[in-house]
Amino acid sequence: MRMPEFELERYFARHEFDAPYLLSSSNMETVRMDGLLDLADDEGRRMWENLSLGYTEPQGHPLLREEIASLYETVPPEGVLVFSGAEEAIFALSSVVCGERRGGRAAVVWPAYQSLYEVARSAGAQLDLLELRHEDGWALDPDALEDLVGPSTGLVALNFPHNPTGAQPDAETFSRAVDVAREAGATLLSDEVYRLLEHDPADRLPAAADLHEGAVSLGVMSKSFGLAGLRIGWLATRDLDLLRRVAAFKDYTTICNSAPSEVLALIALRAKEEILGRNLGIVLENLPHADAFFEKWRGTMEWTRPRVGCIGFPRLLADHPTDRFAADLVEGEGVMLLPGGVYGHPGNHFRLGFGRRDFPQALERLDRFAERRLA
Numbered sequence: 456m457r458m459p460e461f462e463l464e465r466y467f468a469r470h471e472f473d474a475p476y477l478l479s480s481s482n483m484e485t486v487r488m489d490g491l492l493d494l495a496d497d498e499g500r501r502m503w504e505n506l507s508l509g510y511t512e513p514q515g516h517p518l519l520r521e522e523i524a525s526l527y528e529t530v531p532p533e534g535v536l537v538f539s540g541a542e543e544a545i546f547a548l549s550s551v552v553c554g555e556r557r558g559g560r561a562a563v564v565w566p567a568y569q570s571l572y573e574v575a576r577s578a579g580a581q582l583d584l585l586e587l588r589h590e591d592g593w594a595l596d597p598d599a600l601e602d603l604v605g606p607s608t609g610l611v612a613l614n615f616p617h618n619p620t621g622a623q624p625d626a627e628t629f630s631r632a633v634d635v636a637r638e639a640g641a642t643l644l645s646d647e648v649y650r651l652l653e654h655d656p657a658d659r660l661p662a663a664a665d666l667h668e669g670a671v672s673l674g675v676m677s678k679s680f681g682l683a684g685l686r687i688g689w690l691a692t693r694d695l696d697l698l699r700r701v702a703a704f705k706d707y708t709t710i711c712n713s714a715p716s717e718v719l720a721l722i723a724l725r726a727k728e729e730i731l732g733r734n735l736g737i738v739l740e741n742l743p744h745a746d747a748f749f750e751k752w753r754g755t756m757e758w759t760r761p762r763v764g765c766i767g768f769p770r771l772l773a774d775h776p777t778d779r780f781a782a783d784l785v786e787g788e789g790v791m792l793l794p795g796g797v798y799g800h801p802g803n804h805f806r807l808g809f810g811r812r813d814f815p816q817a818l819e820r821l822d823r824f825a826e827r828r829l830a
C-alpha cells in the first residue's frame with residue numbers, strides 16, 4: 456500500500472511545536488493531568504490508582520464503551536469500538552469497506568481531512584468528491600450527493616461539523632444525506648469529531664448512527680474535549696457485523712488501546728458537562744474578537760462564521776497567496792496559520808482556530824502582520 460504524504464499533518468509537524476502561537480488548531484485548549492484527575496469520580500480515581508499496565512480489551516474497556524454509548528440514543532455498548540485516535544478508526548473502517556469491494560466507488564465530502572478520501576483511494580476505491588463551496592456558505596447539498604452515488608458506491612464519507620470550514624447543515628438536510636447513503640446501500644462513515652461543541656446546543660445534529668442502523672459515527676477525545684494526547688477515538692454503530700470485521704482489522708494495527716488513556720478518557724467523559732462547558736466558554740469569548748477582526752478587514756478577508764466547533768475557513772481576498780502569507784507570518788510573528796493549499800483547495804483560504812485561550816493575543820499579531828502586509 457502506497458500513500459501520498461498527508462499534507463496537513465506534514466505542515467503541522469513543521470510548525471506545531473516551534474511556533475509560539477497556533478492560530479489554526481482544530482482542537483480545544485487542553486488540560487493538565489492534575490486538572491483532569493481532579494474531575495474523577497471515586498470509581499475513576501480508583502481505576503487510575505490501581506491501573507495495571509498489561510494489554511487491554513481489544514474492543515475497549517467495557518466501562519469506556521458504556522460511557523461512549525451513552526452519547527448516542529440507539530447504539531449499545533457492543534456497538535462501540537475504541538481506537539487509538541479517530542485516525543486509526545478512519546484507517547480501519549475505510550480499509551475494510553473499500554477493501555471488500557475493490558474497484559468500487561467512495562463518495563467523500565470535499566475539502567476534507569485528507570485521510571477521509573486518501574485511505575479509501577489507497578484501499579482501491581475510485582473517488583467521487585462532493586464539493587462544498589464558499590459561494591454557497593459551504594452548504595451540504597443532498598441532491599448533489601444523490602447524483603454522485605450509485606450501485607457501485609461502497610462508502611460515503613461525510614464530516615459534519617466540517618473540517619476545515621466549521622459548516623454544518625440543519626438536521627433535515629443532514630438526515631436527507633444519511634438517507635441517500637442508506638438508499639444506495641453504501642456504508643456511511645460520518646466523521647463527527649467536532650460534535651458536542653455547538654455554540655447554541657439547539658444546533659446539535661443527531662448522530663448518523665442514530666438515524667440509520669447501517670451508519671457509523673466517528674468520535675474522538677481530541678477535538679471538543681481538547682484531549683488529543685490521549686489518542687482515544689471510536690466508531691459507534693448498530694451494524695455489529697461490520698464492527699466485527701473492522702475489529703478483526705485492528706488486530707493488524709494497534710490490537711488494543713493504551714490502558715492509561717482509556718481510564719483518562721472514561722474520567723473525562725464522565726465529567727463531560729464540565730469540560731465541554733469550559734471549552735464552549737473559551738470559544739464564545741474568542742468569537743467576538745474574530746468578529747471585530749473580520750469587520751476591520753472587510754473587503755480584504757471574509758469568512759462564513761461557524762455555528763459549531765473551533766475552526767473556520769476564511770478567505771484572503773487581497774492579491775497575496777495564503778501559502779506565502781502563512782510562511783511569512785510564522786517567520787515574522789511566530790503565529791502558525793494553515794494555508795488552504797494543504798487541503799489541495801485553490802481558493803486562497805486559510806484555516807482559523809479559535810479554541811485556545813491565547814487566541815486574542817495571536818489574532819493581535821496576525822492583525823499587526825496584516826497591517827504591514829496588506830493595508
Ligand SMILES: Cc1ncc(COP(=O)(O)O)c(C=O)c1O
Nearest residue numbers: 540541542568618646648675677
Ligand atoms: C475531520 C477529522 N477527522 C479525524 C481527525 C483525526 O483525529 P485524531 O487526531 O484525534 O485521530 C481529525 C484531526 O484533525 C479531523 O479533523
